[in-house]
Amino acid sequence: MHSTYDVVIVGGGHNGLVSAAYLAGAGLSVLVLERLGHTGGAAVSARAFPGVEARLSRYSYLVSLLPRRIVDELGLKIELRRRRISSYTPVVREGRPGGLLVDRVDPARTAASFRELTGGDAEFAAWNEFYGMTGRLAERIFPALTEPLPTREELRRRVDDPVAWEELFERPLGEAVERRFADDVVRGVVLTDALIGTFTHAHDPSLAQNRCFLYHVIGGGTGDWDVPVGGMGAVTDALAGAALASGAELLTGCEVTALDPGREVSEVAYRTADGTERRVGARWVLCNAAPTELDRLLGRPAPAEPVIGAQLKVNMLLRRLPRLRDRSVAAHEAFAGTFHIAESYRELEHAYREAAAGRVPVPGPSEIYCHSLADPSILGPSLVEQGFHTLTLFGLHQPAGLFATDPERVRAEALEAVLAPLRACLDEPLEDCLALDGDGRPCLEAKTPLDLEADLRLPGGNIFHRELAFPWTADPAADRWGVATSHPRVLLCGAGAIRGGGVSGIPGHNAAMAVLGR
Template sequence: MQNFYDVVIVGGGHNGLVAASYLAGGGLSTLVLEQQGHTGGAAVSQQVFPGVDARLSRYSYLVSLLPDKIVADLGLGLELRSRSVASYTPVRRDGRDLGLMVERPEGTATRASFAALTGSDSEYEAWTSFYNSVSSLAGVVAPTLLGPLPSVAELRKQVDPALWEALVERPFGEVVERLFADDTVRGVVATDAVIGTFAGLHDESLIQNRCFLYHLIGNGTGEWRVPVGGMGAVTDALAGAARRAGASVVVNASVTSVEADGTRGSVTWMGGDGERTVDCSYVLANVAPTTLAALRGQPVTEKPEGSQLKINLLLSRLPQLRSGDDPRRAFAGTFHIDEDYSQLETAYQSAAGGSLPSVPPSEVYCHSLTDPSILSPELVASGHQTLTVFGVHFPTRLFAADNDAARDESVRRVLAGLESYLAEPLDLCIARDADGNPCIEAKTPVDIEESVGMPGGHIFHGDLQWPWAEDDTEAGRWGVETDVANLLICGSGARRGGAVSGIAGHNAAMAVLDLRP
């Protein structure tokens, strides 16, 4: 290994691999250092259950924000498959078990489902009007994500003023309550504002608005697709692209310090051969900003706080629903559990007060219905399916005192919520591993920090930021800069970071290419 590189990238997650592919492809000597024994970070597929040939997307599940341009530029050859259903929400109302079905693309069945739930067409008409407006905003914002930051004034003049005010300037709960009357419909809209973000819908910080925007702007459509082969197929393709471009990738390399003075940098790590230091012109940090601060020897007074419970399950078959709807259709999209608007707010207030939500909102994704390739042929033939559950409003603080006990109780409550909409006990459908144990794995924010190094278990590395310049000093920059010119953020903590997108990696690479002599 050489002693000097043009660029050293700290962290071999998906953003680091995107940056390495562009930089090495641009002729710069590039070194990627990854602490774990494999690349991919949290965007990986793994065999979770002993003796069971199923490779689950363990931490991140779906892809929306990864721009088609990055896929094409890097020749990734990925297949991102559309789901036949956008969402399904089981509802128990007036002694009836119903299901609100949203097709993809929406059709007559969606309208009929809204009418069956609400008794009229008014909620569906409000739904279509709202999301058509959101699409117009996504169409303005999405094309800017791979370029220098546009100014807020530049974007605002391209968007309907009322829409801009509702989504960017006022708490998201206000527009939801104004446009929709039904509690379930309100909740289906609002859930995109709180996935992975601990906030109330009327929070004055507007972090819930930013979360909603990121969920709806991917490639201008906001569609969340299933990566064929699992999330690991995405990062495996990126690792291959980086190596083909000429980047050096070292795993089991635990970085212990980062230095940069504006013109030169150095990175020190511990590996199998002991401590090693290399010098470089640029350092790219594909780690959380608080992690970078610690590596620079700076004080870290407060970590970000994650807010989710992730549960991976393997089922021997899909369970039957109390509504009578076909489970292969209901679970084909995002399956909402106890995510009425009032339930989201009650759960937030409970968690903010330090208590586990008694009725925790969550949502379920069945990857294998859209992409059975993650299961062995034998499991497919026998009807097995995967379920991954994302529990909402489970902040790190709830697990600080006793992570194991809080995890067990959280899983019990979430799965009880799912089972309440089933026509049979969930336990009858849960597969067993080679040791006879139920195929259930759960990860709290504490577990996520321990396993993949995200401070506080925060999946976005911190609060999401608006994807544009908020003042004149930022306009025209890339949103990846730090206080030192040759030290850049290339991970989810960048201004346009968050989720599996590669945007921060691309933009950090472009910033380096702009800066180099």
Template sequence: MTSSVSTSEYDVVIVGGGHNGLTAAAYLARAGLSVAVLERLDHTGGAAVSARAFPGRPTRLSRYSYLVSLLPDQVVRDLGLDLRLAPRVTASYTPVMRDGVPGGLLVERPEGAATAASFRSVTGSDAEYEAWRAFYAAVGDLAGVVAPTLTAPLPREGELRARVDARIWRDLVERPLGEAVERRFADDTVRGVVATDALIGTFASLRAGSLVQNRCFLYHLIGNGTGEWQVPVGGMGAVTEALATAATAAGAVLVTDAEVTAIRPEDGGAEVRVAGRTLRTRFVLANVAPWVLAGLLGETPDPAARPVGAQLKVNLLLDRLPRLRSGADPRTAFAGTLHLGEGYDELETAYAQAAAGQVPIRMPGEVYCHSLTDPTILGDVPEGTHTLTYFGLHLPATLFDDPATRAERKAEAVARAIASLDEHLIDPIASVVARDADGRPCIEAKIPQDIEADLNMPGGHIFHGDLAWPWADDRADLTAPADRWGVATDHPAVLLCGSGARRGGAVSGLGGHNAARAVLESR
């Protein structure tokens, strides 16, 4: 990386050095274009970074984003990325208390006899597991149709609908997801496990008519046609490092400490103002939220359209994994997604409380132990040390808007998150959490306002705004390359290349890939 640009003219200037910007840079530089990536921070990567969060501790945590599913194998092959994604042996574990007896719902990866037995134990019969298998088989068929289109020009809705079973299309695309969950499943725990994929980073009722929860659900289950979420070996920073290496090897210039202050479209290109200089370029790729882009373009964005994030991220370092009341092996229970307070009724109650301005009394959230899958992130630590990541749902930024009460509400949310885990543990988190060099508990928490301050994501929204369907309306005009690839803005020389692109969101590289393809078709 460099601290300055070497010329005032480039074929493409990319604003923002997150993983999508690096993806676009690698593709375009490999095609022979001159490319400059401008990043306001002192490092690239955006939310896909690894960091030593605790003084005196060598462990590198995936500080913001933490799993990979939507990154296409095609992108990894195209760019020759030196990257390994490791599968998790457990898909999920949900501790439950039934009639005062602790237990848990285990879903293996791949599912086997233990999964079937767990469903039978928790629900009392084989009916729920049969419904589960039928539902996810249908979802898999849909994913198999949609996933290959993500790195191609936008398909039209009718083309995809004609290739998919009408019942699953209705359930996931046309009607609120909650209807399908309530109709297909009877057990509250099973319903909740299914429903949570619709709420990661999305604040909505499962019955919402906007269907924003349906779109979130779809993105969480279509990655590479399988929907499997994997752990990047070396942490999320390994994704960024592989992309940055590919971009620089191809000739792209990566400039850090370079905050863009204005973008001015003009005939045949645009001007980009950065660090007291003006760069001229044929194309600007905006790897920033559309809300931020509007400001750079000199526009006044509608305050009502400002994104609102809705999550709590807590990173922890433990001296050892705690034991569960259910008796489940912690190395199995924590190896995948451990669901807390995510029964179906609990999810809806928490949403209603948050919508009314309260921190939910029983906070829904999920826990991950990445070091069970990838111990390389730990560094030189005592045996038994592990990371733990908590991701809380239904905590919109509006709950923390008042600076006078923000710290108190954040502390309340963190306390409730830990309490939701302690409820199912023999060893409370306080008894196993590690201490940093100053003797403080190794606990780092991020509310939406922290995400915005750290990463310039408006409202702390991890998707830069509500996700869109990954296809075009049947009547949409797809004449221009930027429209065909879902990266258009109101200015022909300015394209979206981040999570705000039509098929953006999550660590996927899709925004960058698709913006690069649109540029190459426009030359």
């Protein structure tokens, strides 16, 4: 180890590893300090259930925003598998189970499903028009995420679509959804991308929902969400390998405890797993932790407005996929894409209002997907042979404050609120399908925002570290890459940077470019 490095990176999550690989590859001395006993942060695979050979993507689970450019430039050996089924939404109308199936490969099948649901072709035509618009937006915006930040006007010119700009950047998304779509279920399916990890509603004047929606529909220039083969841990393992191969040093079990920024060299204090206190100098410090964590390391007071996370993550292992009440679609297709539950437009609004009033929303809106249908490699051979599968459920509108006073009671209440509407879609008890772990317990775990805060230091359990921002800057001279802090040699390289958010590596790339550019 050196006493001073060109760059010290606080946190070994995927973005920190991207920064390390780029900077070490450019010849800089780089040290990554990770509090946990492993790298990867929230983007890891884990054996969640004792005695069972299944490695689940325990926290983050799909990939959309990781640019091919980063994969190629770092030489990452990863595979992202495209899902044919985009989504399935079970619906009961006039007492008859049915559903809306969106098949990416067979538009005629999707059109027939829309027709069966809505009684005509207008809603499918509106769907194609709207997502044609977001597709063109994705093609124009996504490549810019690894370029210097544009100004608002520069981005508007790049979008070059007055209608798209008005609907997605100027006015609450709910206005466009209500103007374009008539069916309550279709409206809800569209709106869900604006609410993943974001506690807000369709008509929020702050446009928090618009910013969340934007990052969910531009990934890869297409908006597709892909399955990482081998689980999310395969992605971060590849990144850690790239960082090490480039010459970076990665230290796990080392918690950064303080940061003293200097004009030329900053001092980073950290504690090793055995309790030893150490210090190291750095010409640059890149923070892969949340901005509130950076404030704490700098000795600043906590912000007056707390950061809020708002999701319930449920991991399950099943002995088999359950039978559906809707016999028009096979379970292996319904669960292959995003399975929407209690996510109609009215249900989403009701759930938000209930949670905002301090009550667990019932029914709890959620969406589910089955990783093992696209990638059985996360299961042991015997489990694959027996037909086992994983299910990942992501519950919306479950803000951290709900769990503050009685976390275990509310965890059980919130879990039942999301599982009850799932059970209502099934033609057999969910419990009959759940696998048992080595101790005979059902293979089911629920992670609340408080768990994410405790396990991963995500403030309020917020998966984006803080509220998402539109991808532009008011002052390119002050923040050319969207990673600046109040200290010129201390930069954000994690999800809390502008153009941060989900598993992307983009802020890690951009922080590295900011260092190399100076």
